[in-house]
Amino acid sequence: MAIHNNEIRDILEKVADLLEIRGENPFRVRAYHEAARVVESMSEQIVRLVADNQDLTQYRGIGKDMAGKIREIVETGTLSQFEALRAEMPLTLLDMLQVPSLGPRKISLIYNKLGVTTLEELKDAAVQGKIAQLSGFGEKSQQNILDSLDRIEEAEESRMLWSDAEPFARALEKYIRKVEGVRQVRVAGSFRRGRETVGDLDILATCLRGYEEKLMTAFVVFEDIKQVLAHGRTKSSIVLRCGLQVDLRIVPQVSFGAALHYFTGSKAHNIAVRKLGTDLGYKINEYGVYQEEKRIAGKTEKSVYESVGLVYIEPELRENLGEIETAEDNRLPVLVKRSDIRGDLHAHTRRSDGHGSLEEMARAAKALGYEYLAITEHSQKVAMAGGLSEKQVRVHMENIDRVNAKLKGFCLLKAMEVDILADGSLDLADSVLRELDMAVCSVHYQQRLPMKKQTERIIRAMDNPNFDILGHPTARLINTRDPMEIDLEKIIEAAKERNVVVELNAQPDRLDLPHAYCKTAADLGVKIALSTDAHSMDNLGLIRNGIIAARRGWLTRDDIINTRPLSELRKLLRRG
Ligand SMILES: [Zn+2]
Numbered sequence: 001m002a003i004h005n006n007e008i009r010d011i012l013e014k015v016a017d018l019l020e021i022r023g024e025n026p027f028r029v030r031a032y033h034e035a036a037r038v039v040e041s042m043s044e045q046i047v048r049l050v051a052d053n054q055d056l057t058q059y060r061g062i063g064k065d066m067a068g069k070i071r072e073i074v075e076t077g078t079l080s081q082f083e084a085l086r087a088e089m090p091l092t093l094l095d096m097l098q099v100p101s102l103g104p105r106k107i108s109l110i111y112n113k114l115g116v117t118t119l120e121e122l123k124d125a126a127v128q129g130k131i132a133q134l135s136g137f138g139e140k141s142q143q144n145i146l147d148s149l150d151r152i153e154e155a156e157e158s159r160m161l162w163s164d165a166e167p168f169a170r171a172l173e174k175y176i177r178k179v180e181g182v183r184q185v186r187v188a189g190s191f192r193r194g195r196e197t198v199g200d201l202d203i204l205a206t207c208l209r210g211y212e213e214k215l216m217t218a219f220v221v222f223e224d225i226k227q228v229l230a231h232g233r234t235k236s237s238i239v240l241r242c243g244l245q246v247d248l249r250i251v252p253q254v255s256f257g258a259a260l261h262y263f264t265g266s267k268a269h270n271i272a273v274r275k276l277g278t279d280l281g282y283k284i285n286e287y288g289v290y291q292e293e294k295r296i297a298g299k300t301e302k303s304v305y306e307s308v309g310l311v312y313i314e315p316e317l318r319e320n321l322g323e324i325e326t327a328e329d330n331r332l333p334v335l336v337k338r339s340d341i342r343g344d345l346h347a348h349t350r351r352s353d354g355h356g357s358l359e360e361m362a363r364a365a366k367a368l369g370y371e372y373l374a375i376t377e378h379s380q381k382v383a384m385a386g387g388l389s390e391k392q393v394r395v396h397m398e399n400i401d402r403v404n405a406k407l408k409g410f411c412l413l414k415a416m417e418v419d420i421l422a423d424g425s426l427d428l429a430d431s432v433l434r435e436l437d438m439a440v441c442s443v444h445y446q447q448r449l450p451m452k453k454q455t456e457r458i459i460r461a462m463d464n465p466n467f468d469i470l471g472h473p474t475a476r477l478i479n480t481r482d483p484m485e486i487d488l489e490k491i492i493e494a495a496k497e498r499n500v501v502v503e504l505n506a507q508p509d510r511l512d513l514p515h516a517y518c519k520t521a522a523d524l525g526v527k528i529a530l531s532t533d534a535h536s537m538d539n540l541g542l543i544r545n546g547i548i549a550a551r552r553g554w555l556t557r558d559d560i561i562n563t564r565p566l567s568e569l570r571k572l573l574r575r576g
């Protein structure tokens, strides 16, 4: 199996680190680090250079001795010196290099004196106070190590935003599809289900018989690779530079549907489907649906569902949150699509904290096929983001009128994103709020009130008849800020009573209303505004993310007000 430059670099890097931990001559250590750096920066594949019998010493930083070692790696897949070092001390010692305050010399001391070989053992030793007792360490450096270990754990747990993973998923799909012999390619996993965050990417492919090796060889040299974790005949794993792990599996054509179902998950959904199979005397796994030894379904996902008496279930719904029972009764909702959307109800221009002008935003929205766009600048309290005073709101409305006079077949709505103040009043006088086409009202400050107080604050604000839409209801920022402590169910009920619309904010780190509550709202008949909260023209395109979130929330076209033509939309709003 051909070895990739990145794997060669990894071996050289590890040898350097291991030699350093062992206390070797710094010049020797540096030679390996330097060679690793050269290999990393090379645009040619070393495998090819070696096959062409090229002289590797032509690269500055690779001496004659090192060239021989690199050849050895290419020819044998490893380096005898590396194997010897690995036999002498555990490779897990290298994990400790992630702790910024630990260099090779300190790691060697911890290893030799305490027998610590892994990050876990390091934590135990620090918790027990053993590190502080080593010479050259103290209480302070021990605490330092513990803090670093916490951060390392946190980083390992944090998942990438769906929208950050998407470009990699699409690029990989495209790349794999172009490999000779490939037939089908799909990204499965939580990415396909549209989860807000993605842990890793699971890609499935089918190819013509005999082309498996070609596909895997192409996969492990994808341009953005940091590390190749495994390179096999039907399964390979890589880590991209961004830290995302990607697994590629080649599955037989007849199993593609079963495999896609299996690897799309969720686990809870799969268990429920398998249980239905068991009740019928079938066995369901990633290769198909089996009755005794006979495969009775699995070529398509639809066939898997049909074998257990279900209609096809969209990936976004596969969380075992009622979709199985609903599919049994054939009552699954027809989920909203991008083409259903006729306008956007939350956008900023450069008048507050956005980037575009009114006209630019209007043109960009029109280009998306929209009929209307609500311009919702911030109100005065949000001074940091250029909030508007009452007087300025009147100018804002006049400016919109002026732009609207120039637009054909498109309308900018005179709106504001009104701050909900701590006491539940709104940040602008009723006299001016009344003149708007609509008001989106949101909490921006004092998000840490106790639950009862916070809930009351929002409901009190909703008592104002000029409150049309509740903006980003929980104020969460995924991976950064927890949602406010609120009784969201109670708030949704209050919205129902007052004919208030609840926003599903499509910003990739908001996706707020969270999906479980979208379903609660829809079940109660509370309407949703699917809005991008765009701060630039490009941002209007985030509606795609919003659509996925809406689908995860079981929302149909009927549940969302901005699927309606403008005249109908106006009637649906509270002030209409
Ligand atoms: Zn806001």
Ligand SMILES: [Zn+2]
Pocket (backbone or CB within 6 Å): 346, 348, 417, 533
């Ligand atoms: Zn906003």
